[in-house]
Amino acid sequence: MDFDLTPEQQALRQLARDFAQKEIAPVAALYDEREEFPLPVYQKLGEIGILGMVFPEQYGGGGADLVSLAVVTEELSVVDVPVGVSESVNGMVGSIITFFGNQQQKDQWLPPLAKGRMLCSFGLTEPGAGSDAMAISTRASLEDGQWVINGTKCFITHAGTPISGLIIIAVVTGESKSRKELSCIIVPKGTPGYNIGAPYRKVGWRSSDTRELSFLDCRVPEENLIGKRGKGFHQFMAVLDWGRIGIGAVAVGLARGCLDQSLKYAQQRVQFGVPISKHQAIQFKLAEMATNVEAARLMVLRAAHLQTLGRPFGKEASMAKLFASEIAVRAAEEGVQIHGGYGYIEEYPIARYYRNSKILTIGEGTSEVQKMIIARQLGC
Numbered sequence: 112m113d114f115d116l117t118p119e120q121q122a123l124r125q126l127a128r129d130f131a132q133k134e135i136a137p138v139a140a141l142y143d144e145r146e147e148f149p150l151p152v153y154q155k156l157g158e159i160g161i162l163g164m165v166f167p168e169q170y171g172g173g174g175a176d177l178v179s180l181a182v183v184t185e186e187l188s189v190v191d192v193p194v195g196v197s198e199s200v201n202g203m204v205g206s207i208i209t210f211f212g213n214q215q216q217k218d219q220w221l222p223p224l225a226k227g228r229m230l231c232s233f234g235l236t237e238p239g240a241g242s243d244a245m246a247i248s249t250r251a252s253l254e255d256g257q258w259v260i261n262g263t264k265c266f267i268t269h270a271g272t273p274i275s276g277l278i279i280i281a282v283v284t285g286e287s288k289s290r291k292e293l294s295c296i297i298v299p300k301g302t303p304g305y306n307i308g309a310p311y312r313k314v315g316w317r318s319s320d321t322r323e324l325s326f327l328d329c330r331v332p333e334e335n336l337i338g339k340r341g342k343g344f345h346q347f348m349a350v351l352d353w354g355r356i357g358i359g360a361v362a363v364g365l366a367r368g369c370l371d372q373s374l375k376y377a378q379q380r381v382q383f384g385v386p387i388s389k390h391q392a393i394q395f396k397l398a399e400m401a402t403n404v405e406a407a408r409l410m411v412l413r414a415a416h417l418q419t420l421g422r423p424f425g426k427e428a429s430m431a432k433l434f435a436s437e438i439a440v441r442a443a444e445e446g447v448q449i450h451g452g453y454g455y456i457e458e459y460p461i462a463r464y465y466r467n468s469k470i471l472t473i474g475e476g477t478s479e480v481q482k483m484i485i486a487r488q489l490g491c
C-alpha cells in the first residue's frame with residue numbers, strides 16, 4: 112500500500128497551503144465578521160488555477176483528480192472553512208457538466224469554470240425536500256422548445272456572488288408509473304424569472320453566500336437539460352458521493368485547524384504554574400484530536416482514491432463524511448474547552464471554528480442520512 116501523495120499532489124498541497132497562509136488567514140475573520148463573500152480571495156484562487164483544478168485540461172482546467180481536490184480542500188479549510196467549501200462545491204457541480212453534459216454545454220460552461228472566472232451552484236434542497244430528495248416539487252414543463260420552471264430552492268451555496276454564472280437545478284419533468292421523473296437543468300444567472308433572494312443570516316459559514324432562489328415562469332432552452340430526461344436522480348446521486356468527499360476534506364481541515372489553534376494556546380496559557388499543555392487532561396484532548404484528524408484524512412483520501420480508480424466509492428464516501436464531520440464538531444467543542452472562557456470570545460479564531468463546525472454534520476446529507484446509506488450498503 113502506498114500512502115504517499117504523487118509529486119503533483121504534493122505540489123498542489125504546497126500551493127494551497129502557502130495561499131491559505133498568505134492570502135486567506137489575514138482576512139478570514141474580517142470577512143466572517145462582515146458576513147461578506149471574499150471576492151478577491153476567489154479571484155486569486157481562480158488565477159492560480161485552484162478553482163479550475165478538476166476541470167479537464169482540454170477546456171483550460173488542471174485535469175486534477177479527486178485526491179488532489181481533497182488535499183487542496185483540506186489545506187484551505189484549515190484556515191477558513193467557507194473558502195474550502197466553495198472551492199469543493201464548485202468542482203463538484205462543474206463535474207456534472209463534465210460527466211453528463213453535452214458538447215455544447217461543455218464548450219459554453221467549462222472554459223470559464225476551468226479558468227476560475229465563474230462559480231456554479233447546485234440546487235437540490237427545497238422548503239419541503241431536504242433529506243428526502245425525491246420530495247422536490249420544483250417543476251419544469253416543456254413548452255415550444257423551452258423549459259418553463261416554477262418552484263423554490265433553499266439554502267443554495269454561492270448562487271448570488273458577483274462571479275456566480277449558473278446553477279444546475281434538480282426538477283420534476285414528469286411522472287411515470289406514479290414515480291416522479293427527475294432531471295437536471297442549467298439555469299444561467301440573469302435568466303428572467305430566476306430570482307435570487309437575500310443571503311441568510313447564519314450561525315457559521317458567514318462569509319459563504321447562501322440564499323433562497325425562486326423560479327417563476329423561468330424559461331431556458333430545451334438544450335439546457337443535462338444528459339437524458341429522467342436521469343436527474345442518477346446524476347445528482349453521483350455528484351453527491353463526490354461532494355461528500357469534499358465536505359469530508361473540509362471537516363478534516365477544520366479539525367486540523369482546531370488542533371493547531373488549541374495546541375498553540377495550550378502551550379502558552381499558564382495555570383497552576385505550568386502551561387496547560389502540561390496537564391494530562393489537556394494532553395488527552397489534543398492526542399484524541401490528532402488521532403481523529405489522521406483517521407478521518409485516511410478515510411477521505413481512500414474514498415477519493417477509489418473514485419480515481421473508477422471503483423465503487425459511495426459507501427466509503429458516506430463513511431468518510433460521517434466520521435470526519437462528527438470528529439470536526441468534537442474537535443471544535445474540545446478546542447473551545449481548551450481555550451476556556453477565551454474560546455467563547457470572537458478575538459480567538461477557535462470561536463469561528465466552533466460556529467463553522469456544526470453544519471458539517473448536516474449539509475451534503477445529514478449524519479443520519481449517511482448512516483442510512485451505509486446501512487443500505489451493508490444489506491439492511
Ligand SMILES: Cc1cc2nc3c(=O)[nH]c(=O)nc-3n(C[C@H](O)[C@H](O)[C@H](O)COP(=O)(O)OP(=O)(O)OC[C@H]3O[C@@H](n4cnc5c(N)ncnc54)[C@H](O)[C@@H]3O)c2cc1C
Binds near residue numbers: 267
Ligand atoms: C449553509 C448551508 C449550505 C447549503 N448548501 C446547499 C446547496 O448548495 N445546495 C443544496 O441543494 N442544498 C444545500 N444545503 C441544504 C442541506 O443539504 C440540507 O439542509 C440537508 O440536506 C438537510 O435537509 P433539511 O435541512 O431539510 O433537514 P431535514 O431533512 O428536514 O432533516 C431534519 C432532521 O431530521 C433527520 N431526518 C430526516 N429524515 C430522516 C430519516 N428518514 N431517518 C432519520 N432521521 C431523519 C435529519 O437527519 C435531521 O436531523 C445547504 C444548507 C446549509 C445550511
